[in-house]
Amino acid sequence: MESTVTEIASDVYRISTFAPDFGIQFNQFLVKDDEPFLMHTGMKGMFALTRDAVASVIEPAQMRWIGFSHFESDECGALNEWLALAPNATAICSFVGAMVSVNDFAIRPPRGLADDETLPLGRKRLRFLATPHVPHCWDAGLIFEETHRTLFCSDLFFQPGQPPPSNNSDLVAPAREAIIAGQSGPLAKDMPYTPYTDATFARLAKLEPQTLAVMHGSSFSGNGKRALHDLGQVIREILGPH
Numbered sequence: 723m724e725s726t727v728t729e730i731a732s733d734v735y736r737i738s739t740f741a742p743d744f745g746i747q748f749n750q751f752l753v754k755d756d757e758p759f760l761m762h763t764g765m766k767g768m769f770a771l772t773r774d775a776v777a778s779v780i781e782p783a784q785m786r787w788i789g790f791s792h793f794e795s796d797e798c799g800a801l802n803e804w805l806a807l808a809p810n811a812t813a814i815c816s817f818v819g820a821m822v823s824v825n826d827f828a829i830r831p832p833r834g835l836a837d838d839e840t841l842p843l844g845r846k847r848l849r850f851l852a853t854p855h856v857p858h859c860w861d862a863g864l865i866f867e868e869t870h871r872t873l874f875c876s877d878l879f880f881q882p883g884q885p886p887p888s889n890n891s892d893l894v895a896p897a898r899e900a901i902i903a904g905q906s907g908p909l910a911k912d913m914p915y916t917p918y919t920d921a922t923f924a925r926l927a928k929l930e931p932q933t934l935a936v937m938h939g940s941s942f943s944g945n946g947k948r949a950l951h952d953l954g955q956v957i958r959e960i961l962g963p964h
């Protein structure tokens with residue numbers, strides 16, 4: 723396996739590794755700033771690949787913040803390897819994530835963020851959004867880089883295979899196809915439709931992101947408000963009450 727690095731927004735780098743065993747990409751995102759930020763670590767087995775890809779942009783030991791949506795191996799499996807490598811790095815996750823998993827799992831205490839809490843990186847600023855069960859898991863949250871309006875989407879807009887770094891025409895159609903195909907696969911029922919789903923998508927759309935940084939598949943630049951609204955509708959249509 724090897725990783726490719728693509729700048730998808732100003733100082734936002736997509737580090738993409740295709741895993742043939744899974745048939746999907748695992749994408750990490752590096753934000754280069756005074757306090758560098760890594761969105762998801764990837765699995766422990768991918769640590770060296772991600773580290774070497776980060777090294778093409780910044781010195782990996784300078785990493786300051788490591789964020790992720792929810793406690794799963796592709797989100798934070800290599801967290802402890804990163805904490806060991808970067809002495810000033812601190813994990814950021816939801817308050818629930820810290821209490822339920824990360825306080826115990828991580829070799830250093832994480833910073834559990836409250837809903838809507840902001841974190842300055844230097845020129846850019848992150849905003850944490852608690853999004854329970856979107857894309858999945860109680861502890862789920864999403865992170866919005868509000869200076870250049872990049873939403874780190876975690877598993878939202880999942881597309882299998884090896885699509886290009888960016889798809890600026892339509893991300894919703896392939897995501898819809900993937901949700902439908904996933905319903906009959908061994909990993910079905912990954913995304914629940916809950917009493918919070920519609921309100922969460924409405925809130926995400928209101929952020930009006932210019933870039934959607936997607937963990938599995940292409941990222942997107944364009945009308946993020948429309949894309950999030952439409953994905954919310956698709957999820958309601960496929961998974962909501964009938």
Ligand SMILES: [Fe+2]
Pocket residue numbers: 792794858877
């Ligand atoms: Fe996930």
Ligand SMILES: [Fe+2]
Pocket residue numbers: 796797876877937938
């Ligand atoms: Fe994922």
